[in-house]
């Protein structure tokens with residue numbers, strides 16, 4: 438299984454780690470530290486050394502309750518970092534954005550992928566990605582960050598999220614974005630209760646039969662807090678357990694803050710998957 442990213446091929450027969458690089462001053466864990474471009478670059482270098490296959494660079498906070506940032510400010514934060522990382526590191530670069538203007542300009546800055554929590558639903562986003570050759574990760578979100586955790590309800594969360602992603606993938610294909618460029622993500626924590634998140638994780642394999650690579654983001658999220666009772670800075674072990682389970686259930690891209698530890702967890706899960714596949718022929 439492969440993903441076509443701006444002329445490069447990402448082999449996803451084994452799962453890889455996508456490291457998170459926030460360039461927001463209100464970032465929940467990095468506290469504005471990485472608004473400094475030199476610090477951002479150092480952090481990027483370190484994550485690449487630690488084995489991240491992809492870096493996800495984002496300038497808009499999508500934490501529950503977060504407010505959108507103005508388009509110009511987002512471009513101003515993200516594009517210079519993308520340019521500098523692309524010039525220096527061999528790693529694939531994903532841009533975490535819903536902003537069509539940033540999508541249009543990301544490729545020229547050196548990005549390979551768009552990661553959109555709104556799955557190209559904003560006006561102009563489909564056209565912006567179709568006009569280039571970047572890959573795109575389509576994520577499910579119920580509602581908007583400002584209100585998404587206000588008592589989310591589903592009749593069948595797995596079926597509803599799956600059918601949403603299938604629909605978005607078909608819409609992308611119809612708009613001229615080849616399926617080889619698409620990746621799907623159930624959007625853990627984006628308008629989901631603890632039980633919804635667990636149901637999605639337990640039934641992740643049902644998404645795999647859509648035939649597209651799956652990505653997941655579980656690192657440090659409220660699901661870890663709900664299951665372990667841990668504060669934000671104490672969630673690594675729980676995050677690694679969830680990442681391991683996700684790969685065993687078919688995830689191919691694991692979005693994570695703690696790259697070195699996540700790479701180890703993903704290696705363990707990849708090894709187990711390989712053995713299982715060898716034995717079942």
Ligand code: 8Y4
Pocket residue numbers: 465495499500501533552553554574576622624625652653654655656657658659692
């Ligand atoms: C603590 C730690 C509290 C993290 C909240 C958070 C995903 C994503 C995000 C995801 C994809 C986050 C941009 C939310 N999550 N993209 N982005 N999949 N594809 N919250 O799950 O990390 S940001």
